[in-house]
Every structure is written in C-alpha cells, then in structure tokens.
Amino acid sequence: MKAYPSFLLALSLGLAVSLVILARSDLAFAQTPDPRTISDDQVNAIAKHLYCPVCENVPLDVCGTQACEQWRQVIRQKLAEGWNEAQIRQYFVDQYGDRVLATPPPRGINWLAYLVPPIAILAGVWILIQAFRSWKRPLPASSSLPQPEQLPSEVLKRIEEELKKQ
C-alpha cells in the first residue's frame, strides 16, 4: 500500500517533466521559422522590385544565376521570420546599396529622376499651346509689305514682263 502513493507521485512528476519538455520543444519549434511555408509567389512579389548588381537589368524574380537564387532564399527566410516587404527591401539596400532597387529612393540627385520628366512634359505642353496659339492668330496686315499701287511703275512693268515670259 505504501508503494502506491510513491508510484503515483513518481508518475505525476514524470508526466509534469514530460509536459514541460514537450511545451518547451513546441515553443522552440514555433520560434524556428520554416521557409518552406513561404510560397514562390510571396518571394517573387518582393523579388520583382529588386535587381542583383551582378545581373544588371534583370529583375530578381526572373534572374537565373546562383547569386539571385541565394537572394531569393534570403527573402524566403526573412518572410518566414515575419519580416514585411519594407523591412526586407531595407535589408537589401543596407547590404548591397540603393542600386538593388527598381526605382531610386527620392533623395539627393535621385530627385531629378522624379522631377525632370513631369517638368519636361509640362514645358512641352506649354510650348505646344503657345505654338498653336501663334498659328491660329491671323497674320497682321503688315505695313512693311508694299502694296501693288505703291510699287514704282518700272518694277511693275518688269514683273508683268516676267509673267508674260512664263
């Protein structure tokens, strides 16, 4: 009879320890991100806005080099760790510089890329409007052009002769 409570105590302790171990392992498992849960589409949604400096002008989502494959793995890993797109893009900028971005960040001389095209378009529109206006305007009766009656008679005579020749 004495052995029974001690057996129960040992069993309870064993169960408690097992539960703690299981809980901790579950916790550890929950903390370890699994990149396999991230789909290619999720990775490519971010990768298409990035460019690897090695393969210039090829977006990361369609680049086939080993370097790009490694980069996509990094995106997958970061997504699995719960990073958002902005954080991942910033990570790549910090690691490899601004040139990995599809569009330059709006600062410094990069502002030219954003300002010049709209200014050029507006200037072009303005020039066109001015040109159309000037074309539509009737020509002023210019006083500088001599009227036929104002021409000297010998000039008129010469013009008539020339016309007759033709």
Add this chain to the structure above:
Amino acid sequence: MEQTDQESTPTTRQTAGLRWGRIFAWIAVIGILIILAVGLLRSQQGSVNVGQKIPDFALTTFDGQNIRSADLRGKVLVINFWASWCKPCEQEAADLEAAWRFYQGRGDVVFLGVNYVDTEPEARAYLQKFEITYPNGPDLGTRISQAFRIRGVPETYIVDQQGILQFVQIGPFRSLTQIKAVIDPLLQP
C-alpha cells in the same frame, strides 16, 4: 494711341513669355546634358589603375573586426574581391590562403577578403570550406567594389606600403608561385 497700346500688350507679353520659355528650356536641356556627361565620364573612368593611390575604405569583417585601409600603410596589402557563387573564386581560394599563411609570420603583408554581393550564410560556408583564416567581410552597400570600380569577381588588388596600387589580377590566380611573384618584389629585404 490707347488702342494701339491695348493691342500690343498681349503680343508683347506672349513674346516675352516665349522668350523666357525658350531660355528655361535651353537651361534645362544643358543641365541634363551636363549630368549625363558627368555620369558617362564616371562610367568611362574604369577601375583604379596601377600607379594610382587606392581609395580609402573600411571593412567590417564577419567576426566584427573593423579594418581601415588607411591604418595599413607601411604594409603590403592584398585585397581580394570574391563571392560564394563565383566558381573561378574557388580556383584561387586555396592558393590565397596558402600565400597568407606563408607571409603571416612576417607581419608586413595583410590579406583582406571583400565579399561582393553575397549572402552571409553562403559566404561563411565558403570560408569554412576553404579554411580561409585571413580577415574577410561583406562589402556593405557595395561601397568598396564601387570605389575600386571592379568589373567582376574574382579580382585582386596588391598595394604597396605607400598605398599605391602595384598589381591587379583580373580573374583567379593560377598558383601560389604567381601570387608570391607579385608580392615578393614589394617587400623590403
């Protein structure tokens, strides 16, 4: 007279406006051309040439050590640009490590590995695979490779004690002997 003034004023304004528009357009065009020219000149500059002083740079190694190139004056500096995805880099990795081990005891030759456009786990695995012991670090922001205007990897720059570039190896070194043949003449007897 009043009638003439009223008629001429809009025309004068339009003419002045057009004139200013043209001036502005020309200034804009010239400005853009200057920017393009500067960009083109920069891209045409090519890499750092032999006989030129190398650009100063700072490298934080994978171990967290901060190395400034300016602090290494008085020593021969071997700067190797590499990447884990670069197959030719693997051809020279063992020779570079052997050269480092050969010169390490002297203290007047420093090897630096600059890891170009790479991912850290793969870079670390590469260093482990080839048992590389000289300082290596990532080229954060590709600042060092841009300063040297490298064309690819591997590239190795060998710099004398005064910070003047003495030799550039484009592509991998073929042997330890080739590396030693470049470094030895730079060392004081």
